[in-house]
Amino acid sequence: MTVHALVLAGGTGTRFGATTPKQLLDLEGSTVLSHAVRRLAAHPGIDCIVLVTHAESAREAHRIAVAEAKVVAVVEGGRTRADSTRLGLAAVPGLADDDVVLVHDAARPLVTDTIVDACLHALDEHDAVTPAVDVVDTLVEVDDAGVILRGVDRRSVRRVQTPQAFRAGVLRQAHAAAAGEDAEPTDDCGVVLAHVPGASVAVVPGDERNLKITRPADLDLARRWLAED
Numbered sequence: 686m687t688v689h690a691l692v693l694a695g696g697t698g699t700r701f702g703a704t705t706p707k708q709l710l711d712l713e714g715s716t717v718l719s720h721a722v723r724r725l726a727a728h729p730g731i732d733c734i735v736l737v738t739h740a741e742s743a744r745e746a747h748r749i750a751v752a753e754a755k756v757v758a759v760v761e762g763g764r765t766r767a768d769s770t771r772l773g774l775a776a777v778p779g780l781a782d783d784d785v786v787l788v789h790d791a792a793r794p795l796v797t798d799t800i801v802d803a804c805l806h807a808l809d810e811h812d813a814v815t816p817a818v819d820v821v822d823t824l825v826e827v828d829d830a831g832v833i834l835r836g837v838d839r840r841s842v843r844r845v846q847t848p849q850a851f852r853a854g855v856l857r858q859a860h861a862a863a864a865g866e867d868a869e870p871t872d873d874c875g876v877v878l879a880h881v882p883g884a885s886v887a888v889v890p891g892d893e894r895n896l897k898i899t900r901p902a903d904l905d906l907a908r909r910w911l912a913e914d
């Protein structure tokens with residue numbers, strides 16, 4: 686059984702507001718993308734990595750591929766995140782249904798071995814696994830006018846992260862069924878839940894430091910946490 690990782694860097698980073706995609710931003714001398722790939726490549730349980738890039742990130746992705754022996758392919762991503770996963774899956778050489786696929790956001794450069802280990806371990810019992818953290822604020826559901834409709838019990842919700850881990854056959858089945866649909870799922874566990882009836886999808890402990898760089902303040906936090914590592 687081989688463990689493959691897809692690193693998704695096909696987005697534009699609109700919410701960050703920079704002129705280049707956020708995966709190219711500098712984080713203590715290396716790009717955000719390069720941190721994410723380096724951390725996954727250093728995990729002994731991960732055999733090979735496919736980079737899914739935005740056209741503007743292709744040069745950096747190819748540079749990383751030369752430096753990191755585990756990177757076996759670089760492909761251009763799609764319009765949506767799900768399209769990018771689908772294109773990445775198609776580029777994995779020799780992917781067997783009982784192989785494992787980890788799907789990771791390049792925008793999460795502080796992924797740790799502990800998180801990867803937790804995901805891989807839980808995959809012995811589940812079809813798909815995602816790291817997740819607790820919600821500490823009170824949650825409410827609102828209408829379009831911002832009027833609160835009801836409270837949401839925060840004990841029953843989590844904020845999910847990546848890498849998300851899958852049996853390859855399950856992820857392939859889910860994305861084949863989802864292809865062409867109007868919905869734009871924001872993560873791959875959601876695609877499995879929606880399209881693989883009966884699939885067992887579970888959470889394992891994530892880490893607050895495994896943040897997704899979405900807005901400029903996130904980069905400042907990542908810099909601080911990286912310096913503390």
Ligand SMILES: Nc1ccn([C@@H]2O[C@H](COP(=O)(O)OP(=O)(O)OP(=O)(O)O)[C@@H](O)[C@H]2O)c(=O)n1
Pocket residue numbers: 693694695696697698699700701707708737762763764765766767769770789790791792793897898899
């Ligand atoms: N078509 C897309 C959209 C997103 N992603 C990747 O999915 C991850 C999570 O997406 P997000 O943080 O939303 O990144 P962007 O789409 O780049 O940001 P924004 O939504 O602010 O435009 C990122 O690593 C991003 O590069 C991707 O590979 N292909």
Ligand SMILES: C[C@](O)(CO)[C@H](O)COP(=O)(O)O
Pocket residue numbers: 766790844845846847871872873897
């Ligand atoms: C996959 C993800 O990082 C899990 O939290 C998140 O859903 C990505 O969402 P985005 O809207 O693409 O930022």
